[in-house]
Amino acid sequence: MVKGVGKFCGEEGKLIKAHIIPKRLYYKPEGTDEPLMVYSSDSPGRTEPSWTGIYDRNLVCGVCEKRWDGWDSYAVDFLRNLEKHAEPIYVQGELTFYQADKYDYQKLKLFFISLAWRCGASQRPEFSLVSLGLYQDRLKEVIESKDPDCHSFVDISVFRFDDTKLGRIHLPPSGTRFEGVNYLRVHMYGYIVYVKLDKRHRPYLFQDYTMKSGQNLKIGVRPFKGSPEEKLIKEVVSGNLPSNSFKT
C-alpha cells in the first residue's frame, strides 16, 4: 500500500492496488492456455501476456473502490458469460447481435460509468490518451448518486468482436467522435465500449445499441478482421502509437 491522495474522495490515506479494468475479467478462462495480450507499458510498442490486467497504485482508497465493487462483479459475470445473459441473434445466417432481455441495467451501466471515471483519473501510461475534462467530475456525481441516469450526457453502447481471441488484446482507451459527438472508447475482453460524454443526442448508428432503462440490451457483433482495431493492433505492435486524445 502507498500513501497518497485518493482521486475519488480527495482525501489523504492508504491507496490500494486498484484495477481500472477489473482483474477478474482477465482471469484465465477455464480449459485454455491462452493468456490475454495487453499493450505493454514497460516497452511501448509491444504487447505482452497478462493474467492480472492493469492496475494503478495511485488511484483510490479501499473505501472508494467499494463503491463499484458490486458493479464490477456483476459486469465481469455478464461480459465473461454473455451467452448466459443474452440470446445470440442471427440475421440471414450471420450472428448480428446478442440480446439481453433481463439484466441489471443499473449495475451494468454504473459499471461502465465508473470504468470511464477510472480511465480518466488514472495516470498510467495505458490511459494517457484519455482526458475527460469537465466530464471527469460529472461522472463522479453519477457514481455518488448511484443513479445512472442522473445526468443525460452519458450513454453506453457495447459491441463485441466476432474473434474473441485476437479481439481481446487490450488497446489503450481513447476519445473518438461520431457525427461530431464525443465518445470515450474502451476495449476490454473482446468488447468495444462506447461511452458518450456529450450533451448532444446520440448519433443514429448507436440508436439500437444504446443501453436504455426498461428495455432489452443489444450488443452488436463486429467482424475483427478488417476492423480499425486490427489495424491499430498492428500499429501498436510495430511501435506507431495512436496520437488522438480526448478533448472537451
Ligand SMILES: [Zn+2]
Ligand atoms: Zn477514497
